[in-house]
Each structure stands twice: as C-alpha cells, then as structure tokens.
Amino acid sequence: MTALLNVTKLSASYGDFRVLHGIDLTVERGGVTALLGANGAGKTTTLRALCGMIKHSGDVVFDGVDIARCATEDIARLGIAHVPEGRGTFIALTVEENLRCGAMTRKGRASIDDDIERAYxxxxxxxxRCGQQAGTLSGGEQQMLAVARALMLRPKLMLLDEPSFGLAPIIVSELFSILRKVNEQEGVGMLIVEQNAALALELARQAFLIETGRILISGSVTEIRDNESIRAAYLGY
Amino acid sequence: MELLIQQLVSGVATGGIYACMALSIVMIYQAIHHLNFAQGEMAMFSTFIAWQLLQWGLPYWIVIPLTVAISFSGGIAIERIVIGPLGEAAVLSHAVVFIGLYAVINSLASFIWDFTTRPFPSPFGAGSQFGNLISNQQIGMIAVTLLVLALLYAFFRYTRVGLAMRAAAENPTSARLAGIRVGLMAALGWGMAAAVGSIAGVLIAPIVFLEPNMMLSILLYGFAGAVLGGLSNPAGAVAGGFAVGVIENLAGTYVPVIGSELKLPIALLLIVIVLVFRPTGLFGRTIVQRV
Structure with missing residues (x-):
C-alpha cells in the first residue's frame, strides 16, 4: 500500500531566493510524521509548498492524486487541512462561524452540525465561547480553534505548523493529547512541524530533519531518538 | 414646529437616497475590503440600462429584474477582467483602478446616451402622502432600501455562501486553506454590489433625474453615510445615510450661513469628524485581535 503523502524532489523559492532544494518525505496512512529543524530551515515553506501557496516544483502525490500543480482550494477539497503558522483565525467571525468555514467543502447540514458538537x-x-468574536480568544484558544477548524474539513491529512508556538506548557500538553486521540481514533494522518523536537517525537512515528532546505536525516522516531549525535547536534535535548 | 417636522421628514426622504448608496458601498466593502469610487457610476450606468429598456417599451416589472440581472453580470465581468488580475496589490493600486473605472464608465454613458438630463418615471406613481409631506416615490424608496437591507443581512448571516464571502474578504489565505474559492467569492461580491447599486440607481433617478453625473454628489453623501454608520455594518450604513440626510437638511434650514449652497461640505465635514473621533463609525464593530 502506498503512502498517504509522497513528496519527491520538492523545491520552492520566494522570488529568486531558493529555500527548498529538492526534499523527499512521506506520511504513511494514519501515520504521524514530524518535520524538525531550526529557524529558517524551510519547515513552514515545505508546508506552504505542499498546499500550493508558493511557487514550487517537484512531485507531490496525495492519496494517489498528483497535487503538485493544484490550486490551494482544490488541495483542501481533496482532504488536506493546513493549520497555518499564526493560526489563520477569521478574527471578525464568531467561534462557531470559524468552525463552519472549516466545513465549507462539505455537504449535509446535519453531519456538519454533528461535527461542530464533536469539535466542542x-x-x-x-x-x-461559541458566539464570541474569534479575535477575542487567547492565543491558546485560537490554536485550539485552528485545529478544530481543520478537523471540520474531515481531513485525511493534517499539516500542523508549530502548534505549540506561544502556548503555555499545560495548554501544549492538552493540545497534543487531543492530536494523539484524533490520530489514533480517527486515523487522520499528520505532518507536524515543530521546533520543540521532544514534543513532536512523542507523537510521531517517522521524522525528517531538515537543514537549510535539505533533508539531512530521516527515519523512524526510535532511530532518530537513539542516535546520540543527532540528538545532541540537532534536537538539543 | 411644523417647519421642523417638514424638514425632518424631507431629511429622512433625502436620507433614503444616501442610505441606498451607502448600502451598496458597504456591500462591496464587505466583499473586497476596498472602497469602490466607481460604485456611483456603476449604479448610474445600470439606471441608463433600465431607462433604455423602458424606452424600448418593456414594462417596469420586467425592466427591474432584467436590469438587476444585467448589473449583476456586469459586476462579475468587471471583477474578472479588471479587479481580479490586480490580486493582492496595494491599496493605492486599487484606488487608481477605481478612479479609472469611474472615468471609463462615466465617459461610456455620456458617449452612448449624451448629457441630456432626462426624467425617469417613478415605479411608485406620482402621488404623495400625509398632506404632501412625503411623496409615494420617497416612501417606496425607503421601503425598498430597508427590504434590501433585510435580505442582505439574512444572506450574510444565515447562508453558507454569505459566510464564505465574509471569510474570503477577511482572510483570503485562511479561506483558501479551508477550500473556499476566494476569486469566485470576490466576483460574487462585485456582482451583488452592482445589483444593489442598480436598485439604488433606479430608486434615486426619479428624484435627481437621469444624466451621467447624477451620482457625483450622491456618492459623496453615500460615503459620508457609510463612514458615519460604520463600514463594517450594513445596517449602520443605512442609518448613517438617513442621518446624513437629516443633518444636511436641518443645517441647511436652521444655520443661516450654510443654506443650500454649502450642504455638500457638511457631508465632507461629517466624514472628517467621524474618522478623527470614531473611525469605526457610530455602529461599526471594533474588530478586536489579541496577540
């Protein structure tokens, strides 16, 4: 059985400035893959390229469909939910309207209402806070809203960009335990970008280490964890 | 006292014109987050189309839906051909394009229909109510404005497409990631703004007469109303439009210096005062964002 997401030789640039130099990565069906690396390594850029938000080249096959040249909205419609850097909240809309926006690609009011209850x-x-304007939520609540909104898409794959960013430790562990449940109970595949390597490796089964736009090391989480030199040099714990 | 009531009523009646215009301005602002300077000219052009159809002998009840439909398609065409390709260009680029549109549409109307001032028949007949205090036309105009407002409110508040349009206008990137077709939503917003504008034009034309520059001052008053009421709130914009009409009328009557010649600067003064002291307008929501 093929992987859920298969990326080969993905390159991307901002204007003339090349950020990714042909990276390969995979996410297994129902699997969690962590993409680790320092600031500026190209993690966020990878997620953006996968969603067609920036110019890129290379092959991206999702669930047997070549999405390398698809528009962002069509990629979402295929079942990839991107929780972007900065959370992407619709600040003027209410919390519930934000969730409904997440289900915009779906039909059937009843099942959407059910999923809103599921999100709650x-x-x-x-x-x-369902009737409250989403911009008034705290950072942690907005991050939860972003994840909940992504789940409303009923995704096959979630791309999570630094879900722990700027959150208090207790909120982070709450959020990650929910992500784990979503993955285990609903089989949603995840590609998670994190600076907090320890955290991401707890959730993930596969990891890719990226440095200045190139994949340096890849393997199962146990392999990466057990390699002392990688840990010391790149993961910092 | 009688004079005051008369001035108030006639202020509300004129205010109805501004409210119409303010509503179509806010409508497009909601869809694209830009103030469209060509909104008045689009409405004027639609009104000429309605007039032309009437001249060709079509009855009113066919002319109105046909005009609204033509305007809706025209609005979509403008978005697809002119505005869409701009993408996320700077505010000033948009402003320049809007001014260009203004000039093009104005000249096109003058070229086709010339500058003759024409009467436009009222869809509500010629009579008046309450001892000549307010004409049927004015009552009809106010009623239709409120009806359109209610329909728009329901559309944006309760329908999925309405929600998608609001989301696309507020945060295009997030909207795309949620699978919303942002370009389509913007085109729809332009179509609807043009349609609302065409209704405003047909309502206004019987009062101000039809000619290519008919919307010039009305657009200013409409902006004043929209800014006064709040650009984020269609109902506020309508209330603001009525308020501008009343303020203008009362000031013209009771402040001797102003008279009828200095009415227009009042609208401009209102815009300045509101923007300085309450930039979100009287009824506008302050969009709070915690970081």
Whole structure:
C-alpha cells in the first residue's frame, strides 16, 4: 500500500531566493510524521509548498492524486487541512462561524452540525465561547480553534505548523493529547512541524530533519531518538 | 414646529437616497475590503440600462429584474477582467483602478446616451402622502432600501455562501486553506454590489433625474453615510445615510450661513469628524485581535 503523502524532489523559492532544494518525505496512512529543524530551515515553506501557496516544483502525490500543480482550494477539497503558522483565525467571525468555514467543502447540514458538537467535545473551551468574536480568544484558544477548524474539513491529512508556538506548557500538553486521540481514533494522518523536537517525537512515528532546505536525516522516531549525535547536534535535548 | 417636522421628514426622504448608496458601498466593502469610487457610476450606468429598456417599451416589472440581472453580470465581468488580475496589490493600486473605472464608465454613458438630463418615471406613481409631506416615490424608496437591507443581512448571516464571502474578504489565505474559492467569492461580491447599486440607481433617478453625473454628489453623501454608520455594518450604513440626510437638511434650514449652497461640505465635514473621533463609525464593530 502506498503512502498517504509522497513528496519527491520538492523545491520552492520566494522570488529568486531558493529555500527548498529538492526534499523527499512521506506520511504513511494514519501515520504521524514530524518535520524538525531550526529557524529558517524551510519547515513552514515545505508546508506552504505542499498546499500550493508558493511557487514550487517537484512531485507531490496525495492519496494517489498528483497535487503538485493544484490550486490551494482544490488541495483542501481533496482532504488536506493546513493549520497555518499564526493560526489563520477569521478574527471578525464568531467561534462557531470559524468552525463552519472549516466545513465549507462539505455537504449535509446535519453531519456538519454533528461535527461542530464533536469539535466542542474535543475542545470544551470553544463551546463556552461559541458566539464570541474569534479575535477575542487567547492565543491558546485560537490554536485550539485552528485545529478544530481543520478537523471540520474531515481531513485525511493534517499539516500542523508549530502548534505549540506561544502556548503555555499545560495548554501544549492538552493540545497534543487531543492530536494523539484524533490520530489514533480517527486515523487522520499528520505532518507536524515543530521546533520543540521532544514534543513532536512523542507523537510521531517517522521524522525528517531538515537543514537549510535539505533533508539531512530521516527515519523512524526510535532511530532518530537513539542516535546520540543527532540528538545532541540537532534536537538539543 | 411644523417647519421642523417638514424638514425632518424631507431629511429622512433625502436620507433614503444616501442610505441606498451607502448600502451598496458597504456591500462591496464587505466583499473586497476596498472602497469602490466607481460604485456611483456603476449604479448610474445600470439606471441608463433600465431607462433604455423602458424606452424600448418593456414594462417596469420586467425592466427591474432584467436590469438587476444585467448589473449583476456586469459586476462579475468587471471583477474578472479588471479587479481580479490586480490580486493582492496595494491599496493605492486599487484606488487608481477605481478612479479609472469611474472615468471609463462615466465617459461610456455620456458617449452612448449624451448629457441630456432626462426624467425617469417613478415605479411608485406620482402621488404623495400625509398632506404632501412625503411623496409615494420617497416612501417606496425607503421601503425598498430597508427590504434590501433585510435580505442582505439574512444572506450574510444565515447562508453558507454569505459566510464564505465574509471569510474570503477577511482572510483570503485562511479561506483558501479551508477550500473556499476566494476569486469566485470576490466576483460574487462585485456582482451583488452592482445589483444593489442598480436598485439604488433606479430608486434615486426619479428624484435627481437621469444624466451621467447624477451620482457625483450622491456618492459623496453615500460615503459620508457609510463612514458615519460604520463600514463594517450594513445596517449602520443605512442609518448613517438617513442621518446624513437629516443633518444636511436641518443645517441647511436652521444655520443661516450654510443654506443650500454649502450642504455638500457638511457631508465632507461629517466624514472628517467621524474618522478623527470614531473611525469605526457610530455602529461599526471594533474588530478586536489579541496577540
């Protein structure tokens, strides 16, 4: 059985400035892949390129479909939900309207309403604030809203860009335990970008280490964890 | 006292014109987050189309839906051909294109229909109510404006497409990631703004008469109303439009220096005062963002 996401020789640039130099990576069906690396290594750029948000070349095959030349909205429609850097909240809309925006590609009001309840079940705090303007939420709540909105798409694959960024440790562990449940119970594949390597490696089964736009090392999480020199040099723990 | 009531009523009646215009301005602002200077000219052009159709002998009840449909398609065409390719260009680029559109549409109308001032028949008949205090036309105009407002409110608040349009206007990047077709939503917004504008034009034309420059001052008053009420709030913009009409009328009557010649600067003064002291307008929502 082929992988859920298969990326080969992905290159991307901002204007003339090349950021990615032909990277290969995979996400297994129902698997979690961590993409690790320092600031400026090209992690966010990789996610943006996968979603067609920036100019890129190379092959991207998702669920047997070549999406390398698809528009961002069509990629979302195929079942890839991107939780972007900065959370991408619709700040003027209410919390519930934000969730409904996440389900915009789907049909059937009843199943969408069910999924809103499901989102509130995962994130009870959002239920308390369902009618509130989303811009008034705290950073942690907005991150939860971003994840909940992505789940509304009923995705096959989630791209998570630094979900722990700027959050208090207790919120981070809450969020990651929910992500783990979503992955285990609903089989949603995940590609997770994190600077907090320890955290990401707890969730992931496969990891890719990226440095200045190139994949340096890849392998199963156990291999990467057990390699003392990698840990010391790149993961910093 | 009688004079005051008369001035108030006639202020509300004129305010109805501004409210119409303000509504179509806010409508497009909601869809694209830009102020479209050509909005008035688009409405004027639509009104000429309606007039032409009437001249060809079509009845009113066919002319109105046909004009709205033509304007809707025209709005979409403008977005697809002119605005869409601009993409996320700077605000000033948009402003320049809007001014260009203004000039093109104005000249096109003058070229086709020349500058003769023409009467435009009222869809509501010629009579008046309450002892000549307010004409049927004015009552009809106010009623239709409120109806359009209610329909727009329901559309944006309760329909999926309405929500998608708001999301696409507020955060195009996030909207795309949610699978919303942002370009399509913008085109739809232009189409709807043009359609609302065409209704405003047909309502206004019986009062101000039809000619290519008919919307010039009305657009200014409409902007004043929209800014006063709040660009983020269609209902506020309508209320603002009425308020501008009343303020203008009362000031013209009771402040001797102003008279009818200095009415227009009042609109401009209002814009300045509101922008300085309450930039979101009287009824506008302040969009809060925590970081």
């Amino acid at each position: 079940h995962w994130f009870p705090r959002l239920k308390e």
